[in-house]
Amino acid sequence: MGTADNLQAFFTPESVAVVGASATPGKVGHTILSNMINAGFRGDLHPVNPRGGTILGLEAATSIADLPRGLDLAVIALPRQFVLETLRELAEHGTKSAIVITAGFKEVGKDGHDQEQAMADLCRKHGMALLGPNCLGMINTAAGVNASFAAGQPNAGSIAFFSQSGALCVAILDWALGTDIGFSKFVSLGNKAVMDDADMLRYLDRDPETSVVLGYIENVEHGEEFLKQAAITSRNKPVIMIKSGTTAAGAKAASSHTGAIAGSDQAYSAAFEKTGIIRARDVESLFNLAQAFSTQPLPKGPNLTIVTNSGGPGILCADAAEKSSLNVAPLSPRTIQRLQEFLPSHAAVYNPVDIIGDADAQRYRQALDIVAEDSMTHALLVLLTPTASVQIDETAEAVVRMAKKCGKPVFACFMGKTRVAGARRILREAGIPCYAFPEPAVRAIQTMYDYSLWKTRPAPSYASVKRDPERAAKVIHEHERRNEPEIVEFEAQEVLKAYGLPTPQTQLARSSDEAAQVAESIGYPVVLKIASPHISHKSDVGGVRVNLGDEAELREAFQDITARAQRMRPDAYIAGCLVQKMAPAGVKEVIIGFKRDKQFGPLLMFGLGGVYVEILKDIAFKLAPMSRQDAFEIVREIKSYMLLKGMKGEPPVNFTALEEIILTMSELARDFPQIWEAEFNPVLVNHEKAVVADVRMTLHLKD
Template sequence: MTEKQLHALFNPQSVAVIGASSSPGKIGYSILENMIEAGFKGDIYPVNPKAESILDLKVVNQIEDLPDNLDLAVITIPRKLVVDSLDLLGGKKTAAAIVITAGFKEVGGKGYYLEQELINTARKHDMALLGPNCLGMINTHGLVNASFAAGKPDPGNIAFFSQSGALCVAILDWALGENIGFSKFVSLGNKAVLDEADMISYLGQDSKTDVILGYIENVSNGEKFVKEAMNHSNEKPIIIIKSGTTSAGAKAASSHTGAIAGSDQAYTSAFQKSGIIRAHDVETLFNLAQAFSTQPLPKGPSLAIVTNSGGPGIMAADACEKSSLSMARISSATIGQMQEFLPSYASLYNPIDIIGDAGAQRYLKTIDSVIKDGNVNSLLVLLTPTSTAAAEIEDICKGIVEVSRNTDKPIFACFMGKKIISRGRKILMDGKVPCYSFPEPAISCIEQMYKHYQWKNNPCPLPSPVNRDRGRAALIIDRVKKSGQGEIVEFQAQEILQAYNLPVPKTALARSSHDAVEIAQRFGYPVVLKIASPNISHKTDVDGVKLGLSGPDQVRKTFLDITGRTSRMRPDAHIAGCLVQEMAPKNCKEVIVGFKRDDQFGPLIMFGLGGIYVEVLKDISFRLGPVTREEARKMIREIKSYMLLKGFRGDLPIDFNAIEEIILTMSQLAHDFPEIYEAEFNPILVNSHQAMVADVRMTLG
């Protein structure tokens, strides 16, 4: 979508309302009324086949009578008329349209095909299209309210887009009650043409927007979404709620907007890769929005806490300890300053407890001293409404606002209570100091702001190149595809591993017991025998793996046992023989590296403990491909079992570099061959000085 089209959508100079109504309560009436009340300065054209004027505006009776080159048309007419009307508007070179009308993809059946026609029509005319099945759009700074929402938001620096129109209505009403302003407020609806990636792209460049918020149920184009978020998240915080995270939620999402909710882990990984901050509920979304939209980012993790009550101070310190923040070590100079005006029984160390009888003067002197301490990166001011604090609460809050205006460090407030502190809370909010009811959400917001500071100041590294022979691997994959197999099992995949220079035990295919003995003697005993069949992926199902074979007679007998038993258990399977493999080195731990291709975002790379542990413990970390070396390093260190790999009670640490290389190679393999739907190296046997891919399977899409 071009910048010109999106500019016409958000900053129109001329607007037509197709389906304007003279009946209050009708959507076509509400949209006209909202446009007038917003103070829109351009031309408004109500379109209605019967009326002469609506709300003192002259009515145009049919689309054909509208002027050419309109910026925006808002369509609210019966579903069956929408496509033809959009085509007529396109013929008159209308730049953008909002389709309020519902009954498209979200209802299935004919609605789905009508939406496809709508998409084709918009694209034919190169028209920006918002909706269908949406609430509309508000641009407070442009004096545009092309929606049927009740209530008019104040101008602000927060932009919000949502896939749910009903949620837009609820959040708008809540925001009006909380005195929160918006720059843009957008209902995406079914996202037939314009989607969340387009919103991030436009809002990321919007000079009136400092914080981008979103509610999504699915993503239309995962690659585009991640790309746009990466382009803009280092300039502005992007905070998103993703619903449909449970099976029940995913089912609800599908029936609500016709969306198919993707893997929640894939979304988590996509957000992580692109710098999106994920909120899990609406309250957190707006807690974060207030923090980011009003305060500077903390330039370090050190947090100071000033409180008039010990209990809340301890709660805040506990929350800090559980986060990635740290309790600031107050300098001796600052402690010396505070000793001059604080009571002798006050606690001068962090958290700084200035005692329950603290009034405005004591609060403000302490805050002023602490915020100037070079060891402090951010400050949280706690207040419980003791009689002294309650009596002077307005002066305390005005002082906090004044200090906040004269520092480049973020200051947050936590006023515990409701009725008594309400006057102070309003002063703080009006003065752009976020105020929370409890310490934990305040600490969480500060932590997210610090993480965003780190994200902004750490450029994204490029994926490390992997040395491989892609052509050699392609020959194997093509051969398997031509055979009609859906899976590349181990004996076929061995050559792919070799093409990608992956460390593997010496392995060869034996087609007879004589071959097996000959290969075993060449490798040296002991060896492993594994059944080799393109039809058998789980070799243990047929007892098709035998370890530690130490002589020719044992190898010969085991070969005949494995192949004979498999023939009886799986008469349908083609048996190529057995793989003969050297035994793994001693003192190895088992890990797994794999990927599964998400429909929206592509390959999701995973790492965890291998063998049966991956199924039992599910101790796994994920990243969206392509993976960088830094991401591979973090994946290994994120699992709960990391300390087992690092070395525990005398064990040597594993060869982490070798595992990082295998993760990077798996990521490259996933990128090179989109036809591979999932792949798994399990187990990878690793000790202190090497790693070996002991087993592999790959599934074709």
């Protein structure tokens, strides 16, 4: 059996040993054993302590050899120097899975890293599932398992949570106990020596007790496997994650915390988008979304109906909805007529429905029943401010009754604190998410609607790009042979040709006479660019001249460019100049590139050129491989998309041509993993065509 096969034994063990169990309250080995007993574990529980005796009413084994063979799970709470040998004994004893609570491994330095690697190799050799080291442990409420040293027993529920941070687990457990949130599974991954995020997603995807998966991650070790499994799980149930280490300071903290090397934030955002993972902005949002997804059906459309007893909050809610993908759509004439029949004449009946401040529970009940029946209502948000006349608890009960029969997602926002506390409890116990303010409620509804759209997206269609990778490989292998990481434009032209990428007419000229002949053949005006394998940034040496209109200008520019380059870079080999057809007036410049992310592979970028990239950072990102839908979307995700679409009578650019270049770059990135980054900058595009006017590539050379 492999590691993955033993996940069932790990989560639902029938026999558990606590190695390092202690009779002393407060010690980790005592807390773990106590938690297992208090959780109501129904299997065989074996404390292990070299002194033997009785611990919490259970006879302790003095060594691993005294334990029954083939244990499902062993929890190790020993000093670091004893962990590896203990794991070896357990593996040879046929143990199927283990949790190493102990810290002090790869997060503290090389010696710890080496020990952790030896643990991982041992467990993989024996097919043992290993959680940790440096973790809090694992809880499975349905199986009565609390193999952790957390304080308190969480309530049962349908939310599964896994985290790379044990300390965060402790805080979230305490917070959840105070808000009556229940869990199906609760897992502290720690250093992820063997079991990682992908393993959690794989198991929880098939777990009948889990309807929503939550995760806190600092890094992903096996990006390709993570992407594959996340895409599968997200189709079946919502996966909501929070990613730390998104800033330079955060990435540094992540490295010292669990030895993680944080990847780029853009890559994680692209990975989450590609796989349907919902990204939470903070821990509060994580659990706001978890409550919503675990208790309410997905909206069947974008229309949000708002019922309120106060105009101001209703307007705030409508504003938030209009800024989202939701609609505050008009209600049907029949619904409006029914509302007018019993609401005061100065009430608003057109959505938001304002039943005004003196509304009692009966008025709320009538209004809610009517709007819930409207086919234009896809989701309902009930707002309440604690006015002097409102019946707060009774209104909450009316919301509960309506929600049970309407079959649509229902959310509440009971504003305030003290006076609405009882009503919030009523709603929470009935499974209706209740928020203190309108904006978080709208965000939760919007996220559910967006997820419903993602689930119904058709399977991606991937392009078939005509290419000759063997022709391109000759250029790349030659640079590897010469140990030169930069492939500059005049050498990269061959790669562009191998992949059928459109380029302006371009030819290398080794002298001004050759340049004049080339310019005559392709037609003026032309562009002249320095050609040197050692100069990647041509503008740094004044190595580009544009719009050269005749032979005299061309010859003068050739002499000036080559002389300047030799003077500024005497170490560089100057091959001559590239002569390139000048782009016609009216073209727009865009940049298409990729950088290889250590976790997830090629991260493609698209944006307008010039100031839009350099100053405004108006760039969209997606991970390879790029589907046709991905290419369509990335071009339209930049803020300056309308400039490409055409303004003031301008025709739109040829989007199809742009998308083909993007898809080709995606294939180039996948064909050659040794290309660390590449850039087509600029790509010139107008309403007729798009051409790659300049290119630069960087190889990752092996040491």
